[in-house]
Amino acid sequence: MNKSESIKATRATGPKYWRSLDHLADAPEFRKWVDHEFPSGAEAVTDPVTRRNFMKLMSASFLFAGLGMSGCRRPEEKVIPFARQPLDYVHGKAKYFASAMPTRTGAIPVLVKQDDGRPTKIEGNDSHPDSNGGTNAFAQASILNLYDPDRATRFARNGDSADREAALDAIRKVADAATAKRGRGLHILADHAESPTRDRMRDRLLKQLPEARWYEYEAIDHDVHRRAATAAFGHSVKPYYKLDEAEVILTLDCDFIGSEEESTLLMSKFAKGRKIDPEHPKMSRLYSVEALFTLTGAAADHRLRLPASAVHRVAAEIAAKVLSDPHFEKPEMAAVKSALVAHGGAAGVDSGWISGCADDLKRHAGKCVVIAGQGQPEATHLIAHALNAALGNIGKTVELTPVPARKGGSLGDLVTALKSSEVDSLVILGGNPAYDAPADLDLVNAMEDAGEVIRLGYYEDETAPKQGWNIPAAHYLESWGDARTADGTLTPVQPLLAPLFGGMTQIELLARLANDAVFAPYDLVQETFSGEIGGRNENAWKRFLHDGYLADSAKPALDRVRLMADRVASAVRAASKLPVVGGNDYEVVFYPDSKVDDGRYNNNGWLQETPDPITKLTWDNAVLMSPATANKLGLDNMKGYRDGVHNKLYKESDGEVADFHDGEHNYAERGEFHPEVVELAFGGRKIQGPAWVVPGMADNVFGVALGYGRICPYPNTGGTGRVGGETGFNAYKLRGSDSLKHAVGVKVSRTGEKYQLASTQEHGTIDGRSLIREMNFDKFADKDSEYADFAKGMNMPHPPGMEELPSHGLAYQNPLDELRKNATHSWGMAIDMNSCLGCNACALACQSENNVPIVGKDQVTRGREMSWLRMDRYFSGDVNNPQMSHQVMVCQHCEAAPCENVCPVNATTHDDEGLNLMIYNRCVGTRYCSNNCPYKVRRFNYFDYNRRPLDDLYNTPANPWNRKDGEWELTRWVKDRSKGSIDDDQWDLLALVRNPSVSVRMRGVMEKCTYCIQRIEGAKIAQKVKAGASGNVEVPDGTIKTACQQACPAEAIAFGNIDDPESRVSKLKAQARDYDLLDYLATRPRTTYLGRVRNPNPDMPDYRDTPETFKEWKDHGNHLAHHGHGHGDDHGHDSDHGHDDDHGKEHGETAGKGGHH
C-alpha cells in the first residue's frame, strides 16, 4: 500500500482538522499538495523540444565558460575610505536609532537598524513605556516602502517633471495669495495623524490665516474610538484598553488583533492576560461578536457570527441585560436602559448566548472590558461605553486618555466648497482621497474646480493632480517629526537618512504655507519639544532622541468622568432606525486588508505576497462569504463544501473535473483556484470580484477588502506602482457616504466568469497528524486529571519496532549527542501557541531580516513562495461555525534531521550547537532535502528571484533574443555578475534594503530558516571579544532574539540556550504544554510548541466540552496517554491483521487510526 492510499484509507471517517474545504472533502486537488510539495513544473524535463533547447543553451553556456576562463579572475575591486574620518563611524558595525512609525491614531515606537548609512531593519523599541518591543507586519514591511522604486521621486507639475525651486515658488504664491485674503480660498485636506507638531503648525496657520479651511479624511474610520468616547464622556478623550488586566473581554466587531490601528499594543496586552503561569494557571476569556472570521474570532473562546449591521443590536441586548440587574441599575442610567430595551434584539441570536455573556461580564464587574471596533457605527461604541461605565470598568480596565480635539470639516464639506468654486488653492497633505473617497462624492471631478492644487504624496497616484503640483513626501525614516502613542507619551520621529528624492514633510509644507521664517522640520519638532518641557534644553532633547520617548509625558487618565447618559440614550434610539440585514438581504462589509491596509501598502511586494491570515490569499482580494451563502448562490465551483456535487464530479472522471480542464492545463491537478466572479451592486454602483468561501463567516454577508484594484500606469502617473498594479478589485467603487463601513441591501449576481486566485492555504500541508494540540482551561488546570498533560498525551505512536531502538527511537547513536557535550550553547526555540495570535508580524520580520525574495502571483500558485516562516491556519469542527487555530511553521532544527542524510554534497549539516545549517555555496539543488523534510519548511530558488523582474523569471542570460537596451544579457552578465536584469533604477534602490549579514541566494539553491544564524554568530563574537581572558564566552540569555521573536507583540516565541535551565526557552520547554511536532518520527526537533488552552464558559450554549481539534482526535479512537508514549489499545489492533512491516509502518504514521481498517 503506498503512502497516499494508506492515508486515504484512514480518512474514511474524515480528517482531524482542515485547512480548506477541499482538505475537508479530501479532493484530488488537495491531495496533490499533500503528496507533492511543489506539484507542477520544473520537476522533469520530459518534453523533447524543451530538452533540445536546454542542451543547446547548456552547450552555449559551456562554450562561453571556456572563452571566459581568462575572465574568471576576480575583477579588480576598490577600497574607498573616507578622505576625512567621521567621528564614531565604524565600517561594518550596525547602529540603532530610536524613532517611531506614525499611524493614524498614534505611533509604533521603533528602533531602526542602520548598516553603513542605510536603514535595513525595523525593530520595536522595548524601552518605550507603551511598548513591549513588538511591531506589526506593516511596521516591518514599511522599510521596503522607503526603497520603493515607484514612489514619488520628483517634483511634478501637471504630471511632468519640474524642479524643486519652481515647486517652492508655487507654494510661496499660494501662501502670498492666501495671506492677502486672510486665508480665504485656501483649503487644506489632511490625513489623520497624532502629531503635536502638526497640530501646532495647523493651529498657527489657522491663526494667521483665519479664513483658511482645514479638512481631514481617512478611508478607515479609526477615529470613531475618540469620537465615541468624547461623545459618551463629554471630554476630548480616547479609550485606552488594559486588556492585560481584564478577566473577561467582549469585542463587538472589533478585530483588535488585525484591523484596529492600535493592534500592536492591544495584542501585547491581550497576550499578557492569556499567558499561563504553570504554577498558578489563570487566563482571561474572550467573547467575540463579528461578521467576518477575523483573528480576534480565532482567538475567542466564544464567537458569535452575525452581520455587522446587527452587532449593535446584540450589544444593546447584552447591555440591557446588565443594566436590568438590580446590582448594576443606577438611576442616572434609566434613560439608557429604556432606550436599550426598546432597541430590541437581533433576530435569531440565541438568548442563552446573550445572558451567558452578560452574566460573565457581571461576575467580573470592574475586571472586564467591552470594545467596539472601527467597523461599527458610533452607536455600538456608545453602548460599549455604557456597559463599561455600568460595570465599573472605567478607570480600571478602560482608561480615558485626554487627546487634542480634531478640527476641521469632512471630505463632504470640501466637495461642497469645491463645487461652489470657493477654492482658490487646494493643498492635500498625504492620503489618497481620489482613490479611497466615498464613490458618491465624485471628488476627482470636483477637484477640477479648484484653482491651484498642491499635493504632498508618497506616490504619484490617483490623487496626483493632473493640473497642479505633486510634491514627493518624505518617508518617516527620512523625516523629522513627532507623535503621541496611545497613552500620550511624546515620541520622536527621527530620520535615518536624508530624503532620497528630496521629499518634504507635512510640517515643513504647513510652515511654508504660513510664510513662517522657520520651516526646517528639525527646528519645528524641537520647538514643540521645548514647549512640552517648558524651555529649551539641549541635553533633554538629546536624551529624547536617544531614548525614543519623553519620560513621564503620558497623559494622566481622567479619573472623574460621568457617562453622558442622555447622549447615549438618544444615540441608541437613533441607531434603532439603522437597517439590519434580514433573511434574504445581503450585506457587504468593507474592511482594511491585512496586507495593503486601505491601499497605502499596495505597492509593497513583501506584504502583497504574505498570505492573509484567514483566507491565505496572496496578491488579491476576494468576495468572502460563508459556505451557506455560497451554497445559496449556487456557486458549485466552490469545490468541496457541497459534498454531493463534489464527489460525483470527481468519481466520474477519476480525478479530473471537466470544469477545471481548460485545454492543456489541468488546473485541478495543479492545485489552482479558479473561483467564479460575482457582481455586487449597491446604490447604482457595481463591483466584480472572485468568490471565496470562508468557513465560519456570518451568513448573508460578503466581506471585501479595501485597497486593491489599482492600475499601474508606469511610466506615467496616476496609479500604483509596478508591484501592486492589477492586483484584486477596487471595493471603494461600491462604497458610498452612507455605507462607509458596511452596506445593507446589496444585490448579488453570478457572472459565470472565472478568476485565478493564489492561495497558500493548502501549501505545505501535513495531513492527519496531531499537529495542533489544544485543551480547555478548566480541564487543563485540574492538575490531577489526565488533561493537565494533554500536549504530551497526544503524542503519536512510534512505528512498531522503533520503541526498542536505543537513543529515543534512533537506530544509531546521533553524532550530535557527542558534539553537544563540548558545545558552549545548545540552541532551541519554544513557540507558545497560547500566545500566538496569527498576526504575521513574524513572517514579515523574517522576510526583512533574511533577504527573502518575493516570487509573484504566478509562482505562488505553483507553491514556490520563498517565505521561511509560514503561518499555518487550520479549521476544526462544524463547517459553518468552526474553530480556528494558527501554527507558526519554521525549520524545526531537528537533532536527527532527515534532510541532512539525503544531501549528496553535505550542503546541509549540523553544528555542535544544534543548528541545522544550510550552506548555500555548497548546494547543487537536488532538492532531496526538501523531499525528505517532514515539516515541508525548505524553500527552493526555482528562479533568480532576487535578480530578475517577476515577469521575466523564465528568461535566461544565455537567451540570444533577450536583449535589453541593445545589449545581450549574457554580455552584461559577464561584465557584472552581481547585478541582475532588473532595471537599473530599481536595482540600485532594492539592493539597499538587504541585510548585509545574510547571503543573497541565487537560482538553484535551497534555503530555510537558520534561527537567524547571523544574529547568533554576531552575539557570540561580541561575547568572545568582551570575554578576553575571563573565559566567559557563554552568551547571556536574552541577548539573542531571532527576528520573528523580536517582532512578536505577543511574545509567543522564545529562543535561547536549552542547556541553561534558567533561560526563558528552557523554562517554557519545561512546561507541561510543551510538545514536539511529529514526535513519533523521532527527529527530535529543537523547536517545540506549547499547546493552546481555550477558556470557554460552561454556561454558554455554544460551550464545547473540549476544543474541536481534540474532539476530532479523540473521535478517531485516540486517547490521552501519559508522558510521550502515545500508543495504546487502538494501536494494538494492528497486530490482529497480521500485516507485514511496511503495512505496520503506515499505521504508525497515520497516528493510530488503525482501528478503522
Next chain:
Amino acid sequence: MSDVFPKWTNKLPLRIIIGLGVLGAAVTVGVSYYFTPKYTRVGYQPVQPVAFSHDIHAGQLGLDCRYCHTQVEKSWFSNVPATSTCMNCHNQVLKDDPKLALVRESYYQSKPIEWVQIHKLPDYVYFNHSVHVTRGVSCVECHGRVDQMDEVYHAKPFSMGFCLECHRNPEARLRPVDKVTDLKWKWNEDPKVAEQHQREFGRDKVRDWKIKSSDHCSACHR
C-alpha cells in the same frame, strides 16, 4: 557479426580516443588553473594609487598596525585608513613630497583615494577580524610579513583549507594578545624552544580562554 554490432560502432574506438583526449585536456587545463596558488591569488600585487610602503611605516618606523587600521578590533572589517590619518603626520613630514600629491589632493578636496583591494573573501564567507585579533590570532597568520612588504601582496592562499588548518588546531598559532600586531615576534630564536613554548601556551590559552574555534560550516557561512 553485423547482427550484434550495428555499423556505427565501427567509429566507436576512434570516438572514445578523441573523447578521452578532450577529457584529458580539460582535466589538465582545469588542474593547472584551479589547483595552483595563482587561483587563490597568492602573489597578487596590484599597483596602488599611492606608493605606500608598509616596510617603511610598519617595519622600519615601527608603527603599530592599529595606528591606521583602527577598527580591526571593533568590526568584522579592518578599515583602510582615511586620508586624514595619513595627514596626521604628513602635514609635517614630507609635506611637499611629490609622491604624496594624491594624498594631499584627497585631503584638501575631500576626494577619497581609491585603493585596490588585495585580500578579499567570497561574499558567502563572513570573516570577522575583531574576534581573531582580540583573542590572539596575529595579523601575520593570514597576511604574512606585511611589515617587510614594500608593496603589499597576497601572501597566503585564502582557501577554505587554509582557514580550517588553523581552526582545527588553534593551539599552534595563538599568541599573547599584546603580540598580535608584532609581526616579527617569536617565542625564541631557536625553533625548538619556540615550539615548546607555543605548545604550552597554546594548550593553556585554549583551556583558559575557552577557545573553541569552530570547524562547522556555521563559523563562516550564513
